[in-house]
Amino acid sequence: MFGLADCNSFFVSCERVFAPFLRDKPVIVLSNNDGCVVSRSKEAVALGIRMGQPVFQIRDLVKANGVYVFSSNYVLYGDMSHRVMETLRENVPSIEVYSIDEAFLDLRGIKLSELDLFGKDLAYKVKRNTGIPISVGISHTKTLAKIASKIAKKDSKLHGACFLRDEKDIRNVLKTFPVSEIWGIGREYSKMLLKNNIMTAYDFLLASPQWVKEKMSIVGLRTWRELHSEPCISFEESIKNKKQICVSRSFSKELSDIEELSQAVATFATRAAANLRRQNSVCYSIHVFILTNQFKEGTYPYYRNSIVTQEFPTDSTIKIVKGSIEALVKIYRKEYSYKKAGVVLMDISKKDNTPSDIFYNDEIQKHNSLMKTLDDINSRFGDNTLVTATQGVNKLITFSNYLSKKYTTSWDDIIEVKI
DNA sequence: TCTGGGGTCCTAGGACCC
DNA sequence: TCTGGGGTCCTAGGACCC
Numbered sequence: 478m479f480g481l482a483d484c485n486s487f488f489v490s491c492e493r494v495f496a497p498f499l500r501d502k503p504v505i506v507l508s509n510n511d512g513c514v515v516s517r518s519k520e521a522v523a524l525g526i527r528m529g530q531p532v533f534q535i536r537d538l539v540k541a542n543g544v545y546v547f548s549s550n551y552v553l554y555g556d557m558s559h560r561v562m563e564t565l566r567e568n569v570p571s572i573e574v575y576s577i578d579e580a581f582l583d584l585r586g587i588k589l590s591e592l593d594l595f596g597k598d599l600a601y602k603v604k605r606n607t608g609i610p611i612s613v614g615i616s617h618t619k620t621l622a623k624i625a626s627k628i629a630k631k632d633s634k635l636h637g638a639c640f641l642r643d644e645k646d647i648r649n650v651l652k653t654f655p656v657s658e659i660w661g662i663g664r665e666y667s668k669m670l671l672k673n674n675i676m677t678a679y680d681f682l683l684a685s686p687q688w689v690k691e692k693m694s695i696v697g698l699r700t701w702r703e704l705h706s707e708p709c710i711s712f713e714e715s716i717k718n719k720k721q722i723c724v725s726r727s728f729s730k731e732l733s734d735i736e737e738l739s740q741a742v743a744t745f746a747t748r749a750a751a752n753l754r755r756q757n758s759v760c761y762s763i764h765v766f767i768l769t770n771q772f773k774e775g776t777y778p779y780y781r782n783s784i785v786t787q788e789f790p791t792d793s794t795i796k797i798v799k800g801s802i803e804a805l806v807k808i809y810r811k812e813y814s815y816k817k818a819g820v821v822l823m824d825i826s827k828k829d830n831t832p833s834d835i836f837y838n839d840e841i842q843k844h845n846s847l848m849k850t851l852d853d854i855n856s857r858f859g860d861n862t863l864v865t866a867t868q869g870v871n872k873l874i875t876f877s878n879y880l881s882k883k884y885t886t887s888w889d890d891i892i893e894v895k896i
Numbered sequence: 897t898c899t900g901g902g903g904t905c906c907t908a909g910g911a912c913c914c
Numbered sequence: 915t916c917t918g919g920g921g922t923c924c925t926a927g928g929a930c931c932c
Contacts, residue, residue, distance in 0.1 A: 508918035515918070531917040549918090576914045663912050694924060696912075723920060772917055819919090876916090 478592060478615055479712065480582030481622040482565055482599065484558075485610045485630060487578035488516035491557045492547050494608035495884045503544040507532060510727055511548055511876045548877035556885045560607045568599055573713050581619060583712055589642070596629075596638025604637075613638040619710045620703035621647065623660040624678070644706070651678035651704065661700040666693055678704060718756045718827070724749045725819025729876045731770060733814040738767070739802055743867040745820040746801040750794040751855075753822055754848060759790035761824035763797055765804035770816040781808035790826060793844040794851065797822070798865050 484490060488506035493499045503520035507513065514521075514530045524542055526535055532546075539546060558577045565572050565580055573581040587595050596613040603611050614626025621641055628650060629639035641647050657667035659678055669692060675681050681689075682704050690698040699709040724745040732738050742765060753760060766782035785800040801820050854863050864870070882890035 510916090510918075512917055529918080533916040536916090579914075661912065665911060694911085696924065719921075721921075725919065727918070770917095817918095 478584045478587075478589070478617065479619050479622040479708070480569070480584050480596065481575075481614045481619070481626045482561075482572075482580050482582060482603070483612050483614070483626045483630070484561060484578035485612060486516055486518050487558075487609070488547075488549060488554055489518045489521075490609050491550075491554050492881055493518075494557070495881065499545055503542055504547070505539075505544060506547045506549055507879070508549060509875060509877075510729055511878055512727070515549065546879050548880040550881050550883065552883045552886055553881065557607065557609060561603055561609050561611070564603045564606045565599070568602060571712075571714050574716070581622070581712060582613075582615075583714075584615065592642075593638060593640040596640060597636045600629075600637025611637065614641070615639070616641040616647070617706040618703040618708045620660050620700055621706065624650065624654060624658075627654075627658065647706070648679060648682075651682060654678040656681050659700060659704070661696065666697065669693075718758055718825070719752075720825055721821055721823050722749050722752050722760075722825065723819060723821040724752075725766075725817065725821075726873065726875065727817040728815070728873070731814035731816050733811065735806075735809055735811070738809065738815060738818065739805060739867060740869040740871060741818055741873060742801050742805050742820060743798045743865060743869070744873055745818065746798045747794050747865060747868055749820050749822050750792060750797040751852065753797075753825070754792045754852060757828050758825045759792045759828050760787075760797075760822040760826075761790050762786045762822070763800040763804060764821040764823055765801050765808070765819070766821075767805070767808060767815045767818045769813050779810075779813050781810075783807045784823075786824075789838070789841065790824075791841075791844070792828065793841075793848055794865060795844065795847070798867055802867060 489504045492504060492506065501520065502518070503524055504518040505514050505521050505526060506516040508515045511532060513532065514526055514528060514535075517526055517528065521544055524538060524544065526538065526544070538544070554577060561578075562572065562574055562580060565582065569582045570585050571583040573583075575581055584592065584595075592615050596615050600611050600613050603609060612626045612630040614622045614624065614629055615638070616622045616625050625639040625641045628641075629635045629637055632639075641650060654677055656662060656670050656675055656678055657664075659681070662670070662681075670681065675684060681701065684701070686698060686701060689701045693700075702709050726741070726745070728741065732741065746763070762784050763786075764782060764784045766780065768780040769776070769778055771778040783804040785804045787796065787800060791797065851863050855861070884890055
């Protein structure tokens with residue numbers, strides 16, 4: 478049996494832990510730059526606020542209904558996520574962390590007859606230990622467990638957990654479950670299925686496997702089989718290394734100066750390089766992209782990207798910053814103003830697998846020890862203690878006008894809260 | 897000038913997830 | 915005025931090789 482533990486309105490729930498009066502109030506959390514809605518409380522959903530909706534479209538609604546608004550506080554959410562995962566880990570043989578607010582559960586060793594109660598108890602423990610409400614779904618496959626957790630979320634009588642076991646029960650649930658809400662079926666496939674008169678998960682179940690494969694490739698077929706209780710997606714205990722590492726941001730104002738743009742790109746490159754070293758990998762290619770404001774009327778969006786490939790694979794911030802600036806210079810045109818930029822590291826491999834003679838190279842050895850020192854200092858004294866000269870000392874300008882405190886990780890904020 | 901059959905690798909684009 | 919950021923996988927088509 479597969480379990481799925483899914484935090485309810487995770488970012489909103491994190492804010493509520495430290496501001497309990499927000500319980501039962503409409504609350505939303507915004508994306509970077511306070512651009513879009515990325516988390517909504519039940520009450521906010523009821524007001525018709527959509528996931529991903531741009532904030533400026535709902536200004537009046539927010540004002541009229543006293544919706545509480547937060548900028549995203551990733552330091553807080555990351556720490557709270559960690560706490561939730563710890564409680565899960567203490568209670569099951571192993572977990573697969575699937576995203577910041579979700580984990581699949583390995584339920585080996587728990588009797589079938591006790592699983593439903595076990596799920597409810599797990600939800601209770603997580604709420605008690607962390608303050609975060611979760612929904613637990615349990616069934617024969619990951620896809621069905623996902624559905625079960627959604628059922629648990631919708632029906633408060635289930636007390637946080639739903640166990641889908643018998644074939645007959647599963648079919649009854651699928652009959653009322655919209656096909657568009659199935660894990661693995663997104664907007665495009667939903668449209669196609671609806672056109673073919675497939676509205677519910679049960680309708681999809683009845684489609685022929687040949688038809689599903691023809692229309693949705695083997696990925697769609699896998700979903701179909703999972704709904705038939707045949708496990709196709711396995712439990713992945715270990716965290717896999719990333720095959721590409723991307724750091725990108727929109728700017729709060731448009732940038733046209735190459736100096737400003739270089740500082741931003743150098744900052745992205747620096748973060749990406751640190752992530753690369755954290756997973757003990759090296760990369761060959763550095764991909765940089767820039768784009769103008771795609772929403773501006775009367776102008777064509779300008780998008781350019783370029784890739785710089787290194788002679789030897791590297792994890793050095795210095796080399797990666799240098800490469801990304803080289804790439805930027807190739808695509809930069811001074812007549813445009815840019816709204817967004819990003820750096821993607823590609824052709825990633827494990828550092829240990831790199832032919833060792835490369836690392837006898839003096840220069841690379843120097844970079845290795847320099848990067849180790851840089852990482853040590855930045856982890857002790859904060860991320861921007863040491864930076865490259867290209868990056869400059871100016872912080873990236875982004876909006877976050879509704880930021881809460883770093884309640885769980887910053888001494889200053891903790892002291893302030895106590896007072 | 898036209899003519900075959902098979903294989904691999906790479907890339908772009910499209911779908912999906914949170 | 916204001917529109918997020920970070921990933922994965924699959925497929926089709928082209929280049930290239932023998």
